[in-house]
Amino acid sequence: MPGIRAMTPGRLASALCAATVLLAAGPAGADETCQSPYMVKITGVEDFVYVWTLGVEGLGDGSDKLVTVDAREGSPTFGRPIHAVPVGGRHEAHHGGFTDDRRQFWAAGLSDSRIFIFNVADDPAKPRLVKVIDDFVERSGGAAGPHGAYALPGRMLIPSLSNRDGTGRAALVEYSNEGEYVATHWLPTDAAPNGATIEARADGYGYDARVLPRRNVMLTSSFTGLENYMRPLGDLMKDAEAMKRFGQTMVVWDFHARQPRTVLSVPGVPLEIRWAWGPQNTYAFTSTALTSKLWLVREDGRGAWSAKAVADIGDPSTLPVPVDISLSADDRTLFVDTFMDGTTRVFDVSDPDRPRQIYEKKIGAQLNMVSQSWDGKRIYYTSSLLANWDKTGAENEQFLKAYTWDGKALAPRFAIDFTAERLGRPHMMAFGAASLYGK
Amino acid sequence: MRPAPLLGLAALGACAASLAHTGLAPNVLAHEGHGHPPRAEAGAPFPIPEPGSYRLPPIKPAGGGRVLDEAGRPRDLLDDARAGGVTVLALIYTRCGDVCPLASADMARLQDLAARDPAAARRMRLVTLSFDPEHDTPEVMRSFAAAWRSADPAAPAWAFLTAPGRAELAPILAAYGQRVDAGPDGSLSHLFRAFLIDSGGRVRNIYSLDFFEPALVLADIRTLLLEEAGSGAARGR
Numbered sequence: 001m002p003g004i005r006a007m008t009p010g011r012l013a014s015a016l017c018a019a020t021v022l023l024a025a026g027p028a029g030a031d032e033t034c035q036s037p038y039m040v041k042i043t044g045v046e047d048f049v050y051v052w053t054l055g056v057e058g059l060g061d062g063s064d065k066l067v068t069v070d071a072r073e074g075s076p077t078f079g080r081p082i083h084a085v086p087v088g089g090r091h092e093a094h095h096g097g098f099t100d101d102r103r104q105f106w107a108a109g110l111s112d113s114r115i116f117i118f119n120v121a122d123d124p125a126k127p128r129l130v131k132v133i134d135d136f137v138e139r140s141g142g143a144a145g146p147h148g149a150y151a152l153p154g155r156m157l158i159p160s161l162s163n164r165d166g167t168g169r170a171a172l173v174e175y176s177n178e179g180e181y182v183a184t185h186w187l188p189t190d191a192a193p194n195g196a197t198i199e200a201r202a203d204g205y206g207y208d209a210r211v212l213p214r215r216n217v218m219l220t221s222s223f224t225g226l227e228n229y230m231r232p233l234g235d236l237m238k239d240a241e242a243m244k245r246f247g248q249t250m251v252v253w254d255f256h257a258r259q260p261r262t263v264l265s266v267p268g269v270p271l272e273i274r275w276a277w278g279p280q281n282t283y284a285f286t287s288t289a290l291t292s293k294l295w296l297v298r299e300d301g302r303g304a305w306s307a308k309a310v311a312d313i314g315d316p317s318t319l320p321v322p323v324d325i326s327l328s329a330d331d332r333t334l335f336v337d338t339f340m341d342g343t344t345r346v347f348d349v350s351d352p353d354r355p356r357q358i359y360e361k362k363i364g365a366q367l368n369m370v371s372q373s374w375d376g377k378r379i380y381y382t383s384s385l386l387a388n389w390d391k392t393g394a395e396n397e398q399f400l401k402a403y404t405w406d407g408k409a410l411a412p413r414f415a416i417d418f419t420a421e422r423l424g425r426p427h428m429m430a431f432g433a434a435s436l437y438g439k
Numbered sequence: 440m441r442p443a444p445l446l447g448l449a450a451l452g453a454c455a456a457s458l459a460h461t462g463l464a465p466n467v468l469a470h471e472g473h474g475h476p477p478r479a480e481a482g483a484p485f486p487i488p489e490p491g492s493y494r495l496p497p498i499k500p501a502g503g504g505r506v507l508d509e510a511g512r513p514r515d516l517l518d519d520a521r522a523g524g525v526t527v528l529a530l531i532y533t534r535c536g537d538v539c540p541l542a543s544a545d546m547a548r549l550q551d552l553a554a555r556d557p558a559a560a561r562r563m564r565l566v567t568l569s570f571d572p573e574h575d576t577p578e579v580m581r582s583f584a585a586a587w588r589s590a591d592p593a594a595p596a597w598a599f600l601t602a603p604g605r606a607e608l609a610p611i612l613a614a615y616g617q618r619v620d621a622g623p624d625g626s627l628s629h630l631f632r633a634f635l636i637d638s639g640g641r642v643r644n645i646y647s648l649d650f651f652e653p654a655l656v657l658a659d660i661r662t663l664l665l666e667e668a669g670s671g672a673a674r675g676r
Contacts, residue, residue, distance in 0.1 A: 038647050038649065101618055101630050103618065153646055153650065154498065154642075155645065177616050182498050254488060254493075256493070438620045438621075438622065
């Protein structure tokens, strides 16, 4: 039987030390929230914001690129793009993430399934492209559309959105930090539930994947396949059959075994997943893009998981399309961006069953990503969703905007017009710091 | 049995050192935890999957290299792994003031837990390798081992190794992707990782401190032993 021995002085000391470490690890630092829990954390203010940016034909070099924005207040280039690494061509740059040691940033392209690996450790102001994975579809056994890049110990977890047929059947694909393929785990379907209990249906779609280590739980969400996300949005919205092919599920996994346990019914396309950080807070939030609701996914006292809608985001009847969300490190404040009205809304989620909107602000004509610092004082926004879904004409604003947040209102720090800078469509943001590498 | 008072001093010393430099070395604090509480003494905080019911795909080749045992005798890091069975390798340094003592405590718990499964204990081993060869001489490792290693004859073997020098250590760290940076105060900044190595010399799992749950690691070990015996459902690839 495990663990039957009474706690020795050594073990007690270890436990006390661990508790102390936890106190020290409280929300006093300044890294970005909403990161992999396995990843090294910035303990000072971020120096840089890396922006994975879609290229635009005829704008600058037209290539997807990783842009470094100087976030060092007092720097002569504060609030300016100071470096860009073009990767050559356009690949529908979308999301990305650091390895657990934070020495590499992996950035994925949704259209041709390429993954670009940048070294951010040698010169954090000037990332360097060191490897391109161009056989993702072949090595994974048919997964396509690599979406995020989520740090696991010594490995990266890449949730796909699609497959070689372009439909929404998706997989989770693992690579070693060295960029070598490790394994593929397909999302469960009604036909192949892989042992999962299914609430309503298992559509097999994928989007985000995030782990709550202390419960050995991974949660995944669901979007749509390549055949949909590469189509012009206006065209797609008129296609009633195509609009049926969007995710309606979230999957609770036994993370260690990589086995699905429960397929939850979350209609309306659940996208970003944010686990609460508190040691007793065994829940996550997500937002649904097509039904404009906040959902709470929670474990009960018996170890069963369920999902329920807990708030509307804006007026769902106007289809605001919630996109990125960001939960503060103290689990009290949730930022929710809506693409169509370019607005960020702030919810008090201290009672997760009853989120209450406390603030809203229009950031631009369109809005997608939001990243906040660990201390909750600095908030960054970008504008682009997908090349074919971004607005057109004068409403096609492409920006990174930085604000301070005092708990009541956003105040501007700086803004960068990515079109005027001839950079492209800014999407995923990630924080960098020279201190991580002893620099 | 393990000398508890010395064990306690080691852990408390580590804790004090941790506090002395404001909690954690600046480069090693991970997001991990989501408020992860101190490791529960009474069992794992979640259901442990049945050994053999899941796969542990090979991640990469494990790295060998010239190291020294506690008596100062040269050997290869993978000598024992090549002899069969399963190896759990933890990379630490003994002056570490934060995560390493916690990791060593988890290794000790794993050793205790495995002692109750003689069949597994006989076919597994624990290895702690220091990446601080200037300080962690074989003598230091021998003393360190005395604080942590169980004297229970049923417990699996636990070797405490160090490298002859930086030159020998560098390729080992590179093979495991273990970056170690010296801080201005002499501390060695690193992200703790432990590695599960099969008898074929392949890394089959990598653990952060947050997922270094002894019951879970033992389930992984049993999974590989079942695979090795050809009787488990689990297979690599």
